[in-house]
Each structure stands twice: as structure tokens, then as C-alpha cells.
Amino acid sequence: MEAFLAALALVFDPFVLGVMLLAAVFGLVVGAIPGVTATLATALLIPVTFFMEPTPAIAVIITTVTTAIFAGDIPGALLRIPGTPASAAYSDEAFALTRKGQAELALGVLLTSSVIGGLVGAVLLALFASSLAEVAFKFSSYEYFWLACLGLSTAVVISSGSAVKGLVSLLIGLFIATIGIDLMAGHPRFTFGSAELSGGVSFIPAMIGMFAVSEVLRFVTTTARGRADAPQQPLRRIFAGVAPVLWRYRLNLGRGGLLGAFTGILPGAGSDIAAWISYGVSKEFSAEQRKYGSGHPEGLVDAGASNNAGVAGAWAPALVFGVPGDSITAIVIGVFYMKGMNPGPTVFQQTPELINAVFISFFVANLMLLPLGYVAIRLSRRLLSAPPHTVMPIVLVFCVVGAFAINNSMFGVIVMLVMGLIAYVMEENGFPVAPTILGVVLGDLLEESFLASMIKSDGDFSGFFSRPIAAALGALTLLVWLSPLLRLWFRRRST
């Protein structure tokens, strides 16, 4: 209770609320610009959060992502261009409503379900994270090794496209994580005499490069130009007609929130995958399947709640185990390290007020979303008129300044540039980028826990299955590894 009160005082500080408000506006603006993702927005924020205390830094990230994920729905509904990938699953459905002259209803349903979904996700995060942390206290290096393996393997299996390319992407990330002084023996690896590489590849400039620079490069090489104009429909009575829809689909609202939060917990699966799954489930179990695709709000309720719940869900493994649930929480883990904190169960014991501040920030951010989202919808024509060809060069200079500001050195800018080019080439050739990021984040944990376990068990591999939770996590990991073979086997049997 004491920690909760301390957390309330931390979050309801005028400075923290002020920066959360600014972050909400920032999130709504960037989320509504097609091509500028919530991850890119987070990457751009890091240099600023670097100079803040932990609570405002984390509250700013939470608010930006919460609002950006909803804001992506606005161009999705009005132009059929999702602002962020998390809105892609149901943009067609929302746009179909707009074409029927019901843009207000589409956006009203999406806004309210986003807020409710976000609150469901925040409740689940608050309920489960602390209980999981209790379990995590009993973890030794064996459990952490399997957890890191599970996180990395799920990221490869879930990633879109070829599994081999997902694995290559992961191995690239793990290789990058090995660069620098080895912590066990103190031997420099792949530094080639560079003092700057001795500390490893700077995590934050690498993130800015992989998410922001690659996005800018993709934009400037896109030959298609021109922007659709938002339909001239009134956007005033946004909440009219929303309550009956939400009441009718109240079970969908809860289901979308739960499904989103649990999908978010899976490493590598963020809000975008949560929205696709929820929209698919909604259609599958609907009594009005035929209406889907023609402007039916049921799927919007499920998926709109799901992607915002997924934002909170992804924080659970990041806070409890230090294993990111998606690329945004991978950045968050970087921010934790920057603040001198190691995400994991000890954070729950040493700074419980900070953990409670995370939960409270989610509630505040989602509650802020309701009025600010309303204003954003009212101003949507202006928001959508922000031309990306003007925004992207500005993003570019912020990338340079941000990468420089982390260590006040040119080296950060070089890391950003190289990683941006690598990510661009990878994506052009069908290699997903998310496993690389997870590899960079989890590489140290994987190696350290493996070597510590081997030393403990005196080189005996059976030690990895000697404890019940470790054995269960190990079995689960092996199942994930075997899943492509099992799928093939089942497919052959059915034909």
C-alpha cells in the first residue's frame, strides 16, 4: 500500500502529468501519420527520456504508445491507410463504415474500445506482473536460460515470412550482442582495437537506426506519391450510437482485451498480431459472419480493444523477466538499463513504487486517450494533411541528434547509420527485423545464464532439466523448436 501511495505521488506530480500530456499529443500526431509507427515514435523519444527521472521517462513511453496505437485507426478509418501496423487488421472494415457515411460511428467505436481494451490490459498487467514476479524470484540461471531461449524462439516462429530468414535475423542480433568485452573472461570480442566497441554496440542508436532510419530510407525510395483526401463527412457526434454497439458486443470487448493482453505477453507478438488474431477470432465466432468486410462494427470492437490491451500485455515479460514482449518493450528494457536498473523480479522488490507507477501510468494514459482521442478525431483532417515528405526529413535530423546525445559522440551516429542500412537491406530481402532486436536485447542474458548454468552443473547438460520450472520451460522451448516439423507432419497426415 505504501508503495502504491508513493507511486501515486510519483505519477500525479505536475511535471510527470505535463510530460504525459505532451507525449499523448505527440503520440496522436505521429500515430495518425501513415508510415510513422508507434515503435519509431518511441525510438525518437529515447534521447529525451535519457535526461528524465525513471518515472516520467517510462510514463512518457507508455502514453506515446497508447495514444499512437489508437491514432493509427484514424487514417485507417478515413483513408483506408493504417497509421500504424496495429490498425492494419481492420482498416478495410472501418473504411467500409466510412463509405456508408458512418465515419463517426467507426471512429467512436474504435476510440472507446481502445480505451476499454487498454484499461483491461492495464488491470491484467497489474494483477499478473506481481504474481509472476513472486515466481520469478525462485528462478536460477537454468530458468533464465530457457526463458531467453523461449522468447527468442517464439519471435522467430511468429515472425512473418520464412523461418530460416527469421533465424538469420535472430543470429545477426545475437552476433551483435557478442561484440565488446566478454563479461565472463574479460576478453574483447570483435572490437578490432576500437575503444568505443569495447563497451558493445550502443543499444539505443542501434534501435533508432533499425526502426527510424530504415523507415525514412524506405519512404524516400518509394516511387508512389500522392495522398488521398479524407472524406468530407461531419466528425462531430463521435460518441453518438457508440453505447448501443458496445453494449451489444460487450463480450467481444472483454474477449478482445483478454486476447490482446495475452498475445502481447508472447515475446515477439505485439499489438499488430493481437489485432489480427482478435479480428480473426471475432469473425470466426460471429453470428453475422457475412457482414464482415462490409462495414460491420463487431470486428472493430474486438480488434480495437485487442491492440491497445496488447501494449500493456507486452510489458509483463519485460518487467518480470527482462524479456521483451515486442519491439517497443525491447526499447523500454534499453531505457531501464540506461537508468541503471535491471528489469526482472528484483525491480519489484527494490523499487516497488516504480512498478506501481508503470501500472498507474497505463490507467492515466488510457483515461487521457478518451478526451484527447476525441479532439484528435475532430482535428483529423488537419492531422491527415501533415505530408509525410515534410515529416520524414524532420525525423531524420532528430535521429542524428538523438543518436549523438546518448553518449555525446559521433560513434552513436555511425552505429545508427550502419544499423539503419542493415535493417533496410534485411527488410527489402524479406528478413524480419524484430528477431534481430530481441537477439541484441537478450543475447547477454542467454550467454551469461548458459555459461553460469554450465559452470554450476560442471558441464552436465541434464542440469538444465533438473528443476521443475526449468524442465517445463525447456520442454516448451523444444516444442516451439519442433513446431515447424510437427506442422509438416500433421499437414502430410491430413493429405
Add this chain to the structure above:
Amino acid sequence: MRLNDAVIGAFLLLFALAEIGYTATFPKLHGQPFGPDLFPILIGIGLGCCGVVLVVRGLQARARPFSIGASWITLGDWAANPRAVGNFIIVLATLAAHIPISEIIGFPLANISLLFVVLLRLETAWRPAAGLAIAVTVFIHVLFVKLLLVPLPSDPFHIFAPIDDLYAFLRGLIVNPS
């Protein structure tokens, strides 16, 4: 630019061999059969295996003449468009040259010039481009240099001296209202 999987696979294979060869020179942990070389070697083996799979896939794709990835290199639409190629080069040059140029002429002037060039290149009209370049640079200067105390390369021409004076005046009002 899309490369045939065999090209990427061959590159990964070569990289893996070089990485494993270099890693073999790492010392072992005292009294243990493994050390700092273990993980890089495992990563190298993994990359090598994936490289072989990609080479096989790429060669299979080449055997099907009309399949995606049948040619060694497929240039994207943008590579045939001189404007897009120019955009790509200008963005990379801006990223690489921003801080070195800033160290010579100072951050404000370098940022205004480079941002103005990229905005113009991406088809923003010159007046809004100039206005935006100045406004964004002032914002970055106030946020990063004044508020967050980031030592961005200093400005030998003192073009932001009036902004610095205004900032000092406003700060004085807030800190010492009397």
C-alpha cells in the same frame, strides 16, 4: 534491391567461416572446456547452416525462370527512378555528414542547411522548407542544448545568440521571479 537467396546465403556462409576462424583465437575460461569463444562459434555454425539452406533455395528459385528471385539481383522500381536514387543518396549523405559538418560550421547552421536541402529534395516548396528548417533547428537547440545540456557542436557564428538571450531572460523570470 532484392538479392537472390543464394547470394545472401553465400555471403552468410563466408561471414560464418571468417567469424568462426577469428573466434578460434579467443582464450578459454580457466579450468573450463568453454569460454568467450563458445557463443560466437555457435552463432557462426547457425549462420553457416542457414547460409547453406538459402543457397539451395536460391539455386532452386533460379531453376524456375519466372519465379520470384529467379535472377541474382532484382532492382526495385525505385532503382530505375533517378529521383528516388538521388533521395536515397542524399538521405545517407545527410546522416553521415551532419555531425562532421556541424563541427566545422556549428550545429545550427549545419542543421538548417541540411534540413532545408532534404526538404527541398522531397518536394517541399522553398518557403515552407526554409521556415521549417529554422523552426525545427530552434526547437532542437532549445530542447537539447539549453534544456538537456547536450553538447552539440558549438556555433562559431553565434546565429542563435538572440535565442540564447531570450532563453536566459525567460529562465531568469521563472527561477528568480522577484
